[in-house]
Amino acid sequence: MTGLGMVTAAGAGVNATWRRVCEGSSTAADADPALAGMPVDFCASVPGPDLGVVGRRTVYRLDRFVQLVLVAAHEALADAALVAADWDGTRVGVVIGCGMGGVATWEKQHARLLGRGSEAVSPLLVPMMTPNMAAGEVALACGAQGPSFVVSTACASGATAIASARGLLASGECDIVIAGGTEAANTALTVAGFANLGALSRRCADPRAASRPFDTDRDGFVMAEAAAVLVLERAEHALARGRRPRALLAGCGAATDAYHPTAPHPQGRGAREAMRAALRDAGLAPGDVDHVNAHGTSTVLNDAVEARVISGVLTHGPLVTSTKGVLGHSLGATGAVEAALTVLAIEQSTVAPTANCENPDPVLDLNLVTKIPTRQRVRAALSNSFGFGGHNVVLAFRTP
Known part of the structure; x- marks a missing residue:
């Protein structure tokens, strides 16, 4: 992994997001006028972001979920010191995770259809709305001519994209893969759909305290938007151009619950197998793991099941955090955002706190980091991502 780029509710850029998650300060905003009465x-x-890197003539034809991933990709490629003019584009792939696609465009154009008739619907509706355009536009912007596609495994989409990118590198099909996730929903x-499903926190009087992973008083997650991109390279390619990796993606594990459309398996069957598979793939023993970036949604069921799985597989009690207390839950982007934050934990020897976890649920046997960051060497870490449909994906990172 040689490059990182992020756009989150903490701001544009990796540094802004890392600083905010280490502060443990929630990014949830007060009432949004667009959601009034809900x-x-x-x-x-x-906030923003500055779309100058996308280009004024391009922005107008892109839904926000694509705008965000283009900004993140620009930062990641710059961080990796990669310039499109210098590479063989046929050896560069793009894999992006997205759960929802252009929801904002769909809603706006549907309102036009109902209010003004079919002639008012934009001819750009389809290319703005379809999820695949997240990968297509990134490939177009940087001249990546290798495989490009979007994967959708709900809230595990970003992690699935990174695992898929590793497969393209391992097979020899690509030398470089631009991988990540994006969502702007x-x-x-x-919001109405998730609220009626009972998944969202109802703490409207105090939004900044609403996302409380693993806390006794958790009552649901906070909707968020974000994009994150990681640049992954074949080892020999990075070495040939003198780039030292920021971290190694050592292993990936995936498994499916096959239990329920939206609820996790009560014993965490798929999550447990995904964690074990990631460890096997990485050649790591459970005791080698120093840190877990948990999926930690702040929902009653997910946090309880995930905690049992982590404590059951990693009995030595590694440091655990959920950054959703700060950033909220960005659905298809969250797996990529948290993978990037896991890389930073390894680089910085720092585990960020779980924001708003004031009273850790006593039945959850976890070594949670709360209130302030913990400074500790992180040699190997896992990033957990779970999604509706029973999708479970775990990424294993380690020091170079």
């Missing part, structure tokens, strides 16, 4: 009227939205329709 049972949940707040979320965590990206803080819309009335999406």
Whole structure:
């Protein structure tokens, strides 16, 4: 892994996000006018961002989920010191995870259809709305001519994309893969759906305290938007151009619950197997893991099941955190965001705190980091991502 780029509710850029998660300060905003009158009227939205790197003539034809991933990709490629003019584009792939696609565009154009008739619907509706355009536009922007596609495994999408990218490198099909996740679904329709499902926190009077992973008083997650991109390279390619990796993606594990459309398996069957598979793939023993970036959604069921799985597989008690207390839950982007934060934990020998976890649930046997960051060497770490449909994906990172 030679490059990182992020756009989150903490701001544009890796440094802004890392600083905020280490502060443990929530990004959830006060009531959003677009959500006025709804049972949940707040979320965590990206401020801005500056879309200058996308280009004025391009921005107007892109939904926000694509705009965000283009900004993140630009930062990641710059961080990796990669310039499109210098590479063989046929050896460069793009894999992006996205759960929802262009929801904002769909809602806006549907309102036009109902209010003004079919002639008012934009001819750009389809290319703005379809999820695959996240990968297509990144490939277009940087001249990547190798395989490019979008994967959708709900809230595990970003992690699935990174695992898929590793497969393209391992097979020899690509030398470089631009991988990550993106989501911009803080819309009335999406929020209403999640709220009526009972997944969102109803703490409208105090949004900044709403996302409370592993806390006794957790009552649901906070909707968020974000994008994160990692540049992955074949080892010999990075070495040939003198780039030292920021971290190694040592292993990937995936398994499916096959239990329920939205609820996790009560014993965490798929999550447990995904963690074990990631360890096997990485050649790591459970005791080698120093840190777990948990999926930690702040929902009653997910946190309880995940905690049992972590404590059952990693009995030595590694440091555990969930950064959703700060950033909220960015659905298809969250696996990529948390993978990037796991890389930073390894680099910085620092585990960020779980924000708002004031009273850790006593039945959850975890070595949680709360209130302030913990400084500790992180030689190997896991990033957990779980999604509706029973998708479970775990990424294992280690020091170079």
